[in-house]
Every structure is written in structure tokens, then in C-alpha cells.
Amino acid sequence: MIAGAQIYTIKKYGPDHIASFSPIPAMSLLSFISGHRYNNLLGGIYCSYYEWYHDLPHIEATMFGDQTENCESSDWYNGTYWIVAGTNLNQTRTADVHFLSEAKYRGTKVVVVSPNYSDVTKYADLWVPLVPGSDGAFFQACIHVILNEFYVKRHVPYFINYVKKYTNLPFLVILDPHEGGKKYSMGRFLRASDLSAYSSQENAEWKMIMMDETGKLHLPPGTIGFRWEKEPTGNWNLQLKNVVTGEEFDPSLSLLGKEDERVNVIFTDFTDTFSIWPGKSRSKREQGKEVLREVPAKKIKTRDGREILVTTAFDLLMAWNGP
16 A cells, blocks of 8 residues: 555655655664655655654754764764754663863853753853743844844855855745736745756756855755765766856855746745644634745756746745845
């Protein structure tokens, strides 16, 4: 039944609609890696056990590409600024927490985000006693400050160069029209298979596109399509160069000031869909509200002759956070 369901899903929706979960390595390394490998061969999405149990802040894995269970705890000592949230290290990492107190001796600053004065809070230079359930709003505010201070009011090279090379923020996203183009929704990433110049590439549907400051489209290495090429090319790690022409390029993080037009993009606001107070619930389930934000967009011609609008993932992020 499971095999039949997977075959049906792959044929009708594609392999990327298969989401799999494998036992944690602590239970069985063999079971873990065999399930992981099976899912990779199918072309499915692998859900880590952190996503299954929901006991890890997912942003870390999203930004750095690695889960944290393989981090050597002694490396904590080298951290200079800690933000501890969602864990009480004294209880959950009892054997390793001494690295925190030792790091304090070398000048490490520690911020603890916790509604209660937990054991780990005694190490804190700053304790943020949040109301339970408001941590999402708090960290969203932190993101707003970071974007505003380092990308808007000032263009800080350390921050800008990092997200250009190590995140998906410079990649182009297709904007799907609604109501005859009066508004748009966020579609998928622009692929090499969409463009005449790059559609002949191996695994073209799994290779994403960036744009430089002049408006030229580039195919950088490092996206998933390069990993599964029949002949290894050494292009798996991301480098800011065009794999077809060989030229190095500086990706455009934002299209603002270089746009062909500005369009309204649909975002969903879930602010009023739940109550943060334990034991209280709304009499009627409220739906997320549609919010329109203006986004800069460029016109792109696809290999089948269609003209579409694209923007960067960074512009969408900025539009939603509204610095």
C-alpha cells in the first residue's frame, strides 16, 4: 500500500511531493541512513527528526544547511555571543553545559529567551522573559531590526556578502498573476529549464537562476541539480560564477531601483488566527488575512516565448518584514 501510494504520488505530482521521515541515528544508524538514502533516490523531501519532534529552531538548519546534533559541544566554547531559546541546557545537555560557564570566563555574552527563570538563565547577561506563545513575534522583531540596521539604513558588506553566497535570497522567484495582473502571488524559483540559454543543462529543472546588477541572468553552481549529475564536475559547492560561461558575477540581492515595474504581491497575515493565552480560544476560527505588499519585479522571457515577472527571494523577505 505504501509503495503504491508513493508511485501514484510520483506519477501525478512529482517526486518532490514525497516527504519521508527516518528513525533517528541514536536508535539505529543503519535504519536512519537506509531510509535517508531510499528517499534521496526517489527524489523526495527528507524531513529530519527535528521536524518530526519539533524540538529544534528550524531557522538554523535553513540558514546553515546542517542540523546541530553533529556539532561537537566543545566548540560552544568558541562562541562569543549566545542566544539560548527553547532549551534548558542544564537539564537537556547536562554533560556539556560546563562549556557555557567556561565560555563566560573568556567574555562570551549570553542571552536567554525563556518565559521562566530556568537553570540556564543564571548564566545570562540578558534574560528575556517572554509571554508564552509570543516568541515568534519577538524573533520576528529581531529579524526586522537586523534587516533595517544592516541592509536598509546601512549596507554592511559582511551581512550582504554572506546572504549572497550562502542563502537562497538572491535566487529569482516567479510571480504568478491574479485578477488579470492586478496582484500576484509568490510562485516557484526560476529554473534553468525555463530559459533558452540554460534549458539544455543536465537536471535543468533542479538548477536555479540568479541575476547580476546589469540584469543578466546567470546559472550558479551549488543547487541540487549539480549534486546528481552523471559525471561529477566539482560544481556542487556554491561559487558566484556562471557554470556555462565561466565568468564570475555579483548577484543582485534586490531589484529595487532596477525593476521594470512594481507589483502588489499577496502575503498572508495569521496574526488573528489564534490566541497566545493558554486555556483561551476564539469562538470562531478566523482565516488568515490577505495583505498586499509592493515588490520590484523584472520581466523575463521564457524559452516558450512567454513573458513572466520575477523578483528575488530577498525582495519578498523585505516586503513582508517592511523595514
